[in-house]
Amino acid sequence: MFDWLVLKALFRPVLLRWECFRCCSSVRHLLCLIALLAGGSVLTHAPAVAAEPVAARSDLTATIDRAIRSAWQQQKIEPADRCSDPVFVRRVYLDLLGRVPTMEERDTFLANASADRRSKLVDQLLTSPEQAEHFADLFDAILLGRGNQGVYDQREKHGWKKYLVNAIAENRPWNDVAAEVLLARPEAPQQDGAVWFLYEKKDKYQEIAEAVAPAFFGIRIECAQCHDHMMVDEITQADYWGLVAFFNRGKNKMTPNGPRVVESAIGGFSEFADLTGSSSPNRLQFMGKGPLDEARPKAGDKQQDKDELYIKAAVKNDPRVPKFSRREQFVKQVLVEHPLLARAMVNRLWAIMMGRGLVHPYDEIDSMHPPSHPELLDALTQDFRESGFQMRRLVRALANSEAYQLQAIRPESVNDPQWFAWYLQRPLTAEQMARSLQVVLRGEASLNRTLLASLRTQVPDVLPDNVQVDVTEALFMTNGAQLEAMIQNSRQPQSLHQRTLRQSNHPSRAKWLVDAVLGRSADQAEIDAITAYLAERDDRLEQAIDQVIWSLVSSGEFRFNH
Structure with missing residues (x-):
């Protein structure tokens, strides 16, 4: 059984504002627990990262960049800096494949020194079978809504999910898909x-x-x-x-x-x-x-x-x-000819990739909710229609855009998220969480359906209007028997637990855990804190490692895309 003090320190149901991420760092929970907090935030300002060459960016991406940059200039906004490569690779895997990258996938990307490595990664992910699965999960929830396990079983049994997967994998025109769904007369x-x-x-x-x-x-x-x-x-x-x-x-x-x-x-x-x-x-x-x-x-x-x-x-x-x-x-x-069919999909894809639509909420495109960038929405809608309602083309342009690749740090002078002056972090969906836990804890990119069934009733819905972590989700992540069992039963050779044990000493274990779960290097305060925590529990080291793992995966830093 996990130490009560660990659970108490982890239990942090909190309303997450766009500008507030500091309090959610998992290791900060642990640092507070053992009174070794040493200042600084996970999302402190990092040095600006050079942008890719213009040649690597499509005309559609350039259209997006010009419009967003023009609004920044009109509003006298200095946007956040460009995010680092470790942040980008985690972000884009979550958005395009619905999971965090494995350590091997991440390290392969980080070892690539080519100037266009980000756009090449986007192209690679967009043709992955996992991309179709992830977007099918999103559109299942967006089109039909959530339900109990019986509802999902029926959707699987009668081919709804398979239909969505195939449509996305084949990059079928959205107007054709919409027509088939609403005519409901398969040929x-x-x-x-x-x-x-x-x-x-x-x-x-x-x-x-x-x-x-x-x-x-x-x-x-x-x-x-x-x-x-x-x-x-x-x-x-x-x-x-x-x-x-x-x-x-x-x-x-x-x-x-x-x-x-x-x-x-x-x-x-x-x-x-x-x-x-x-x-x-x-x-x-x-x-x-x-x-x-x-x-x-x-x-x-x-x-x-x-x-x-x-x-x-x-x-x-x-x-x-x-x-x-x-x-x-x-x-x-x-x-098929209604202007809102294309406009609604453009706004929805923007919301999926950017955290909110050009019209917000994304499903209220009406005169009461004017777009933040009307000319841009018009241009993207026209391109979407003229390109044959191809979703992949727009998703590629968004992932390569300047706004998508900003740091998730709100500039001090900006309060309104509608200008997309920083990356708007958002909670992982149930499917993203289930897949990511499997990657981190088991070292495999697969889906634990039992865990997914529980998460679907606990975590925020897809594209929520407000970002709020409620008590139900907090309890599931900090005191859930299913998550506890998943951590404790991870004893395969490639599991996080076993790979951590194989590290030569406690400082190495501390570095490994932060790197493996959060996808970044641990700072010295974190290394010292985890090292001390493990050293004090040498007689029950495996349990102590599980406690640190639980602290990490329960944190806002893991549970949010940022």
Whole structure:
């Protein structure tokens, strides 16, 4: 059992501000515990690092750099310095692969003396199978939200996760992916998983509409259910019920080919009332598109569901298809050419890589939330459309940008994060944490699914509006039996515990632990503190090493990307 004083020192549920990282250093917890804190912060100002040659940076990266730099000049902002290579390699592995690098991967990068080593690493990671897995995890959470283990099991079973992985690995155009997901009419087995987005909603049409709007258009429409949005003029009650109408003829059905969302050729007509009691018909419209032409029965007339209203499905054993399909009309007339489809994805990818969107929150692209850099958002959206909705192109440009590669140290004269004058650190997702713990503790880039299931209920959601560590997460990291067991059971030859034991003396062990877990060199105060801690426990050295490891992996410095 771990020493109570160690746990007490580790237990630090804390609201993390952008400018505050000092209090989260794991070794600082240990230093406080043994009264040997010797000043200084992990994120003190480091010497500026030279930028890569201009030739190594794409035109799209240059567009980003010019716009961000122009805003700095207008706001009279002196940005943070460029981050060091050890910081960059950890950061970009977390953002692109969803885990910290192994020590071998990190050392290989640091040994590369070429001027364009960072952009080459970005290219390497973007073509890794792990990149597709990580971004599939992100988009699973962004598009469908979190759930219990049963929810994730169903997504795996019915091909949703596999569909996302393949789409990202193949760098498929986002507009094609969006169309397949919302039409939910697969034409080949590799598209079967796309059906699950609608199927998981279990014929709850308002839930479908309220999920489609932020996931594909970057807006929230919940406030327009009973009246026009009171703060955002362009979001109307007619849009809310129009979006519902596009999907309200669907019905889940399990077929020999798997889950399908059958669509009726009739029904789905209704009226909605505003707060004054005035009623209006639900017409096929959404955010400037429509109303679409559709034959509407007269009041009191009962529609007949006839075979002549349908055509045979293109795939054997699939349900018949209405000649006038509302979902198909939505995809063709509203979705694929809607300006928000590209704009929302650009803003979302910016938020994933930069910590917040050019519009913040990232899924509220409306007149109430103007972009911080409107011309840049316009330019990136245009490029995204003209390049064929390629996500990889934009992610590459963002990872190579000047703003992405800044230190995570807020300049003293800057308070507003919207100017991206420093790297905005963010908590690791459950998937990033699970993979990173496996890398650090076991020395292998794999996923412990049991640990992941627990973490998904404990750590912050993907792209949270506010960065806050709550008591639940703090308890899991500082007093969780599962994490304790994972540390104590790491007895394989390549595990962190065993590799630490093989070091020749306590100072070497101290240096090794900080280097292995935090990806940086230990300072002398940390070396002295850990050395003294281990020396006092020579009679129970293995337990003491586990305690130091727990202190390190429980720290903000490990649990955040910075």
